[in-house]
Amino acid sequence: MQYLVSVIFEEDGRATPEEEAAIDVFNDRLVAEGHWVFAGGLGAPTTATVIDNRGGETLFTDGPFVESKEFLAGFWIIEAADLDVALGLAAEGSRACNRKVEVRPFL
Amino acid sequence: MSGAGVHDAITRAHHDEWARVVAALTRRFGDLDVAEEAAAEAFAAAVERWPADGVPANPGAWLTLTAGRRAIDRVRREGKRDDRHREALMRYDDDPPEPLGAVGDERLRLIFTCCHPALAMETRVALTLRMVAGLTVAEIARAFLVRETAMERRITRAKAKIKDARVPYRVPSAADLPVRVSGVLAVLYLVFNEGYLATGPGADPIRPGLTAEAIRLTRLVRALLPDDGEVAGLLALMLLIEARRAARVSRTGELVTLDEQDRGAWDAGLVAEGHRLVRERLAAGVAPGRYQILAAINAVHTSARDVRDTDWSQVVALYDRLVRLDRSPVVALNRAVAVAELDGPDVALAAVERLGGDLSGYHAFHATRADLLRRLGRSAESRAAYAAAIELAGNSAEVAALTRRRDRLAG
Numbered sequence: 001m002q003y004l005v006s007v008i009f010e011e012d013g014r015a016t017p018e019e020e021a022a023i024d025v026f027n028d029r030l031v032a033e034g035h036w037v038f039a040g041g042l043g044a045p046t047t048a049t050v051i052d053n054r055g056g057e058t059l060f061t062d063g064p065f066v067e068s069k070e071f072l073a074g075f076w077i078i079e080a081a082d083l084d085v086a087l088g089l090a091a092e093g094s095r096a097c098n099r100k101v102e103v104r105p106f107l
Numbered sequence: 108m109s110g111a112g113v114h115d116a117i118t119r120a121h122h123d124e125w126a127r128v129v130a131a132l133t134r135r136f137g138d139l140d141v142a143e144e145a146a147a148e149a150f151a152a153a154v155e156r157w158p159a160d161g162v163p164a165n166p167g168a169w170l171t172l173t174a175g176r177r178a179i180d181r182v183r184r185e186g187k188r189d190d191r192h193r194e195a196l197m198r199y200d201d202d203p204p205e206p207l208g209a210v211g212d213e214r215l216r217l218i219f220t221c222c223h224p225a226l227a228m229e230t231r232v233a234l235t236l237r238m239v240a241g242l243t244v245a246e247i248a249r250a251f252l253v254r255e256t257a258m259e260r261r262i263t264r265a266k267a268k269i270k271d272a273r274v275p276y277r278v279p280s281a282a283d284l285p286v287r288v289s290g291v292l293a294v295l296y297l298v299f300n301e302g303y304l305a306t307g308p309g310a311d312p313i314r315p316g317l318t319a320e321a322i323r324l325t326r327l328v329r330a331l332l333p334d335d336g337e338v339a340g341l342l343a344l345m346l347l348i349e350a351r352r353a354a355r356v357s358r359t360g361e362l363v364t365l366d367e368q369d370r371g372a373w374d375a376g377l378v379a380e381g382h383r384l385v386r387e388r389l390a391a392g393v394a395p396g397r398y399q400i401l402a403a404i405n406a407v408h409t410s411a412r413d414v415r416d417t418d419w420s421q422v423v424a425l426y427d428r429l430v431r432l433d434r435s436p437v438v439a440l441n442r443a444v445a446v447a448e449l450d451g452p453d454v455a456l457a458a459v460e461r462l463g464g465d466l467s468g469y470h471a472f473h474a475t476r477a478d479l480l481r482r483l484g485r486s487a488e489s490r491a492a493y494a495a496a497i498e499l500a501g502n503s504a505e506v507a508a509l510t511r512r513r514d515r516l517a518g
Contacts (some may be wrong), residue, residue: 001273003272081275082273082274082275083223083225083272083273083274083275084274084275084279084283087224087225103272104272105271105272105273107271
């Protein structure tokens with residue numbers, strides 16, 4: 001079973017060196033214990049482009065598709081046997097990156 | 108057997124067997140929704156068949172078997188449409204649970220799943236009342252003053268989350284157990300409190316159905332986790348509060364405070380059982396948690412045959428312990444009420460005034476302040492405080508009691 005662990009943040013700015021180091025330790029553990037699928041940090045919402053190709057013409061729009069105080073700053077995709085395992089890992093991830101995270105199952 | 112006899116047998120089976128049937132089917136089919144529906148169908152079948160066929164020798168086995176057949180029918184029916192169903196089976200831990208009293212009782216897994224921390228508190232309450240206590244959605248909706256469709260949606264969403272996010276169906280590991288048990292107890296205490304002092308205008312001040320359900324569920328959890336001190340503490344607390352129910356509301360529908368209650372109207376059996384549990388915890392010699400301390404405070408109150416015999420120094424000492432565990436201003440407010448009896452209303456009022464910042468929206472803060480000001484002869488300030496308390500009070504019985512106390516003020 002795979003879960004998306006979204007990193008939620010409210011200010012621009014990259015992770016500090018201490019946070020980077022803690023994230024590396026956490027990622028190594030995910031790999032070692034077989035939970036690692038993929039992870040990445042994202043550029044600021046202002047770097048986003050929205051594309052709509054449902055009609056005849058491809059529309060490009062500058063900026064994120066929703067404006068909100070909180071935004072997605074990065075994510076992990078983890079493999080976990082059940083929600084309890086996923087929540088435990090997400091709690092450690094939140095501590096490592098020093099940000100709130102949200103857990104959602106893949107269907 | 109007479110019609111009434113069969114009816115009683117079905118009611119008893121519902122009380123005793125509902126959670127067991129739901130738990131057994133959840134284990135077998137890995138799906139709360141299938142389990143709930145099949146259990147409901149099995150009980151409906153009992154209502155239809157038992158009056159004609161007679162009550163089976165082992166009602167629980169009959170119900171589990173019947174429910175199992177209904178569940179197989181449904182899974183087969185849906186299997187043709189939706190093969191994903193089988194993939195979505197809940198994760199079930201086949202290892203026998205840690206030896207926790209009643210080893211392997213399926214109902215414990217059910218309770219922990221319904222009270223999972225990934226669910227909102229009101230959802231845990233609703234799910235526990237439906238899956239474990241067997242209340243209907245309509246009954247739960249009525250108890251919490253929401254529309255039946257809204258309650259149905261809440262429960263349906265919760266079942267879908269448990270399935271899709273794969274909330275495991277198991278007893279938590281030993282490391283997680285204390286936190287998870289306290290989560291279960293919080294659900295039970297909330298159910299009890301909603302019954303004990305209902306909120307909302309026009310609500311019955313006391314809903315004995317909910318307090319009785321909370322006590323029944325807590326007894327079940329106690330049977331499953333007999334060595335947990337806080338489970339025993341919560342049960343004792345509920346019993347000692349429930350014991351005073353008949354004395355808590357006057358014939359005119361007014362809430363009667365502890366100091367004015369007719370202590371002869373208390374339920375002596377419940378008081379004795381509550382006291383026995385508190386003594387059992389004292390003898391265990393383990394540092395008590397929040398519920399055990401609250402139970403001990405209630406044991407002191409219910410040991411006094413007359414309010415003047417109350418051992419207030421003991422009550423204050425217990426509140427001092429509670430404050431160390433729980434720094435909430437509500438605990439400090441309750442402590443101040445006891446301090447008024449021990450050290451006088453002026454000392455208590457000084458403590459209460461310090462809580463104004465946190466509790467200015469809480470009716471009990473204003474009511475306590477009003478009572479203390481009245482005892483100190485500060486009538487005008489007292490009157491204003493009663494007015495603030497009446498404004499914020501949750502139900503008519505409290506308003507009636509506060510109004511009467513205000514009207515007793517001189518001048």
